[in-house]
Amino acid sequence: MNHADTMLAESLDGFAAAHADIVLLATDREFVRRKRNKPGKVALISGGGAGHEPLHAGFVGHGMLDAACPGQIFTSPTPNQMMNAAQSVDGGAGVLFIVKNYSGDMMNFQMAAEMLDQENAVVIVNDDVAVEDSTYTTGRRGVAGTLIVEKILGAAAERGDNLQQLKILGDAVNKATASMGVALTSCTVPAAGKPTFQISMNEMEVGVGIHGEPGRRRVALGSADSIAEELTSAVKKDLGLKADQEVILLVNGFGGTPMLELYLMVNATRKVLAKSGVTVARYLTGSYVTSLEMAGCSITATVASPEFLSLWDAPVHTAALRWGM
Amino acid sequence: MSLRLVIQNATQTLVDHLEELTALDQAIGDGDHGLNMKRGAQAIQAKLADMEGTSLNESLKTMGKTCVAMIGGSSGPVFGTLLMTLGKELPENPTHQDFALALRASIEALTKLGKAEVGQKTLIDVLDPVQKVLAQDSPNLIARVRQCAFDSSLATANMDAARGRSSFLGDRAKGHVDPGSRSMALIISSICDTLTKA
Numbered sequence: 001m002n003h004a005d006t007m008l009a010e011s012l013d014g015f016a017a018a019h020a021d022i023v024l025l026a027t028d029r030e031f032v033r034r035k036r037n038k039p040g041k042v043a044l045i046s047g048g049g050a051g052h053e054p055l056h057a058g059f060v061g062h063g064m065l066d067a068a069c070p071g072q073i074f075t076s077p078t079p080n081q082m083m084n085a086a087q088s089v090d091g092g093a094g095v096l097f098i099v100k101n102y103s104g105d106m107m108n109f110q111m112a113a114e115m116l117d118q119e120n121a122v123v124i125v126n127d128d129v130a131v132e133d134s135t136y137t138t139g140r141r142g143v144a145g146t147l148i149v150e151k152i153l154g155a156a157a158e159r160g161d162n163l164q165q166l167k168i169l170g171d172a173v174n175k176a177t178a179s180m181g182v183a184l185t186s187c188t189v190p191a192a193g194k195p196t197f198q199i200s201m202n203e204m205e206v207g208v209g210i211h212g213e214p215g216r217r218r219v220a221l222g223s224a225d226s227i228a229e230e231l232t233s234a235v236k237k238d239l240g241l242k243a244d245q246e247v248i249l250l251v252n253g254f255g256g257t258p259m260l261e262l263y264l265m266v267n268a269t270r271k272v273l274a275k276s277g278v279t280v281a282r283y284l285t286g287s288y289v290t291s292l293e294m295a296g297c298s299i300t301a302t303v304a305s306p307e308f309l310s311l312w313d314a315p316v317h318t319a320a321l322r323w324g325m
Numbered sequence: 326m327s328l329r330l331v332i333q334n335a336t337q338t339l340v341d342h343l344e345e346l347t348a349l350d351q352a353i354g355d356g357d358h359g360l361n362m363k364r365g366a367q368a369i370q371a372k373l374a375d376m377e378g379t380s381l382n383e384s385l386k387t388m389g390k391t392c393v394a395m396i397g398g399s400s401g402p403v404f405g406t407l408l409m410t411l412g413k414e415l416p417e418n419p420t421h422q423d424f425a426l427a428l429r430a431s432i433e434a435l436t437k438l439g440k441a442e443v444g445q446k447t448l449i450d451v452l453d454p455v456q457k458v459l460a461q462d463s464p465n466l467i468a469r470v471r472q473c474a475f476d477s478s479l480a481t482a483n484m485d486a487a488r489g490r491s492s493f494l495g496d497r498a499k500g501h502v503d504p505g506s507r508s509m510a511l512i513i514s515s516i517c518d519t520l521t522k523a
Contacts, residue, residue: 049357049398072364074355075398107402107438111393192347192356211355 004191008050008072015057019319022061031077031085032057033067042157042166043067043089046098046150047082048105049074051189052210055146055289058320064154065098065318066091073189073292074211076104082112086120094119094163098150098170100142101126121163123170125149127179127300129238130207130215143210144252144289144300145177148312151321155314173308178238180231181298183208184221185256187291206230210254210291210298224261228268231299236276239303243277247301248312253287256295262286265297273301282312288320328384329373331519336366338515339508349504353486358504361400368395381419385412402438403448403505410434425460432456446484448505451477455513471517478502478510 016025047069056068127145207215315324346359389409414427
């Protein structure tokens with residue numbers, strides 16, 4: 001990098017230049033928006049701390065998000081950014097915020113939603129099964145499943161669903177989605193300059209979050225098959241997956257894992273699912289929801305109804321995800 | 326004693342403790358707390374000239390809005406709501422009882438915002454005991470508030486995290502001081518110090 005202080009700004013400028021056919025970067029880099037508004041369509045806005053690229057700005061474009069608000073690295077954006085984004089992409093049909101369930105994101109989006117004049121709703125993503133939901137915790141984190149929620153909602157918004165329908169659909173996709181991850185190395189927040197956590201070469205962190213925040217357990221490094229078994233079992237159990245069900249499977253890299261290893265994990269996960277008679281209807285493999293340069297991966301499954309599959313297959317044209325057009 | 330000096334010192338102490346706050350947050354969070362507090366503190370310092378000559382209430386509201394607009398993360402809404410509520414609730418020329426009442430209203434606003442209660446390893450575990458000390462008529466009030474803030478912050482180490490990002494750690498958060506509580510204690514200590522020296 002050049003300087004930690006200007007890293008985000010320089011990266012956003014590069015992103016905007018590289019994808020000028022799809023996105024616009026707002027003044028003061030408050031948000032990235034779709035180049036052309038579609039009148040009458042509900043505007044989908046997400047956002048979160050930087051460091052998870054391509055999430056969220058990489059998913060701005062036809063068939064997915066209308067705007068994404070980047071915060072500082074691993075820090076939620078501010079309500080001001082979200083409100084300005086909402087005003088900029090409002091198509092007259094209301095605004096739907098898609099928020100990962102982290103305290104900071106929740107509070108900032110809540111403040112924005114309260115201050116906003118436009119009709120709005122919030123879909124909260126909390127797909128991480130590593131930490132259990134209880135009345136005593138903030139609840140489960142929102143991680144890689146956010147991509148699936150954003151893709152399916154984006155397609156539904158594009159076909160003309162209204163705000164209330166999208167809110168119901170978003171909650172349903174979130175409920176049908178579960179994720180769990182494992183980290184082999186830490187990540188380093190540039191401005192902090194040192195690794196977020198210490199981990200030796202022969203250890204792994206099971207249940208790690210997407211900020212390199214420690215998970216539940218530190219264990220000896222296992223084989224790919226044993227990791228796939230543990231992650232998939234947790235996801236399967238949470239979703240109550242049964243034989244003959246179909247899933248959308250996302251094997252997501254955390255930023256420091258080569259595709260060679262991710263495809264190996266796809267294969268290992270596919271075998272675990274096949275043992276219990278679960279079919280993978282759609283695959284997505286790659287580093288989409290990252291934690292800077294952390295090595296490791298997460299497994300996300302969404303129970304696939306025919307409607308979810310048709311929305312998943314619908315055309316999308318963004319910096320990081322494009323098919324069907 | 327000028328309000329400007331109180332604000333200058335209280336924000337500077339956060340900047341000066343960047344490394345300690347970062348280390349605390351790396352232990353049980355994602356390591357951004359120190360940087361967020363520094364960004365907010367410097368944004369407030371940049372507004373000091375604008376705040377010159379305005380009332381305590383107006384200054385508090387300005388600082389609160391600055392936190393919300395500039396920090397992000399959890400700290401922006403939390404410190405922003407705290408300051409804005411104080412700015413709204415405090416009467417002119419407040420007594421320590423007025424501060425206690427306004428702080429109670431702020432704690433309620435924070436509870437509503439973050440769904441956090443006493444004993445869940447957040448900055449409320451500093452604000453709540455400090456509020457109770459402020460509500461009493463006692464000698465050496467400033468010294469007692471300062472000590473209370475310091476002790477309460479340390480006591481968060483023995484709590485289980487139930488709110489905020491450290492809640493995801495379960496038992497592993499035990500033994501670590503909550504970074505937000507530490508920031509709150511630093512701010513309160515600094516205010517007490519400036520008031521004592523004046």
